[in-house]
Amino acid sequence: MKNIAVIGAGTMGNGIAHTFAQSGYKVHLIDISEDSLKRGMDTISKNLDRMVSKEKITEDDKNDTLSNVSTFTSIAEGVKGVDLVVEAATENTDLKLKIFKDLDANTEASTILATNTSSISITQIAAAVSNPERVIGMHFMNPVPIMKLVEIIRGYNTSDEITITIMELSKKLNKVPVEVNDYPGFVANRILMPMINEAIETLYNGVAGVYEIDTVMKLGMAHPMGPLQLADFIGLDVCHSILEVMYDGFKNPKYAPCPLLTNMVRAGKIGVKSGEGFYDYSESRKAEKVSEQFSS
Numbered sequence: 001m002k003n004i005a006v007i008g009a010g011t012m013g014n015g016i017a018h019t020f021a022q023s024g025y026k027v028h029l030i031d032i033s034e035d036s037l038k039r040g041m042d043t044i045s046k047n048l049d050r051m052v053s054k055e056k057i058t059e060d061d062k063n064d065t066l067s068n069v070s071t072f073t074s075i076a077e078g079v080k081g082v083d084l085v086v087e088a089a090t091e092n093t094d095l096k097l098k099i100f101k102d103l104d105a106n107t108e109a110s111t112i113l114a115t116n117t118s119s120i121s122i123t124q125i126a127a128a129v130s131n132p133e134r135v136i137g138m139h140f141m142n143p144v145p146i147m148k149l150v151e152i153i154r155g156y157n158t159s160d161e162i163t164i165t166i167m168e169l170s171k172k173l174n175k176v177p178v179e180v181n182d183y184p185g186f187v188a189n190r191i192l193m194p195m196i197n198e199a200i201e202t203l204y205n206g207v208a209g210v211y212e213i214d215t216v217m218k219l220g221m222a223h224p225m226g227p228l229q230l231a232d233f234i235g236l237d238v239c240h241s242i243l244e245v246m247y248d249g250f251k252n253p254k255y256a257p258c259p260l261l262t263n264m265v266r267a268g269k270i271g272v273k274s275g276e277g278f279y280d281y282s283e284s285r286k287a288e289k290v291s292e293q294f295s296s
Contacts, residue, residue, distance in 0.1 A: 001083040001169060005030060007075065007099060009040030012116055013088035015144030018044045021068035022061070022145070023173050029071050030078035037071040044069065047145060075099070076106045084169070086138055088116040091241050096120060100128040100135070112162055114138035118238070119189050119245040122155035122182045133159040136166055139186065140175075142234070150175045155182050184249030189242050196239055197258050199227035203278075204260040210278045228278040232271035240265045 002025060006017045009031035017029045017040070031037045048062040057065075072078030079085055085107065087099055096115060103113055113135045115125055126132035137153025150170045154163055163179065170177035180187045199213050208216070214226020231239050240262065246255040264270070264277065271277035 001165075002026060003082040004028070005079045005082040005085045006088060007031070007078075007085065008088040008090070009033075009036045010088070012140060012142060012144060014040035014043045015142065016086055016088055016116065016140055017069055018047060018065070018145050019140075019173055022065045025068065027069045028078045028082060029069055030073070030075055032073055034073060037073070041069065041071065075102045079103065079107050079111070082107070082111060084112045084114060086114045086116060091118060091120065091238060093120050093124070096125055097128045100125055104129045109134070112136065112165065114166065116140055119185050119242040121184070121249075122153050122158065126155045126157055132157040134162055136162050137182070137186070138166060138170070139188065141188070148174075148176045149188075150177045151186050151188055152177045152179045153182055153186055154179065184246040185242060190246065193239060193242050193246065194254060196227045196231045197243055197261065200231070200258040200261050203228065204258055232277035232279055234271070235273055236261060236270040236277050237265050
């Protein structure tokens with residue numbers, strides 16, 4: 001396996017492309033937007049510069065990594081001759097199904113098709129492909145170049161051979177793969193998202209403020225980041241989407257998004273990428289009045 005295609009040049013996609021390219025693979029980074037591709041490549045370059053400044057890699061390593069990445073705006077062109085496709089588009093079921101239908105029409109039957117989905121059913125995505133045994137979940141953690149874990153999710157039809165291949169490939173990326181089965185939220189988000197949702201409920205019910213909730217979890221539970229700050233970095237829209245997938249999948253009210261989370265997403269206060277969520281990133285100050293603003 002030498003040639004990899006990554007679909008989506010956003011936060012996860014450019015991180016996945018960076019990781020494969022730094023490990024010596026030839027990467028085709030695909031996005032419909034030229035601007036997104038430019039931003040993605042700029043992010044990879046800046047992250048590599050940071051690694052050079054910390055003396056984790058050399059300037060030659062950086063240049064080699066960048067030279068391993070080519071960009072494409074067409075799936076049909078970008079997936080020619082690749083051994084593996086990793087889809088990292090927006091967490092939207094209809095979009096992913098469309099992408100996998102395109103992949104089914106434009107890749108060889110031997111090409112492995114992986115999705116970086118954080119919650120959507122691998123079995124459902126694989127149903128868009130004529131040979132679903134080659135579809136698997138490859139859920140990287142953010143930031144991809146740093147985080148070691150990769151959740152490897154088997155769909156109902158995923159073959160043993162494909163699973164073993166992707167497990168071994170993940171190790172070659174210096175990652176730690178963990179095999180899980182295909183249920184809503186898998187393992188990481190099935191545990192993480194209810195915790196984040198409960199932290200939001202705690203704020204919504206007026207038990208404590210943003211700073212207090214995050215401080216309790218950081219100092220009391222040894223978490224490196226409080227759940228509300230983590231939600232801001234993940235994106236409140238992404239958290240909301242994952243919770244909805246789990247709620248729809250399990251029909252259990254414990255997975256229903258907190259009303260405060262729903263209102264914040266509707267208001268466009270979705271965290272770091274919008275400049276404000278539970279914290280105000282535009283002025284580096286906490287948005288501690290957010291509960292009062294959106295809970296009425």
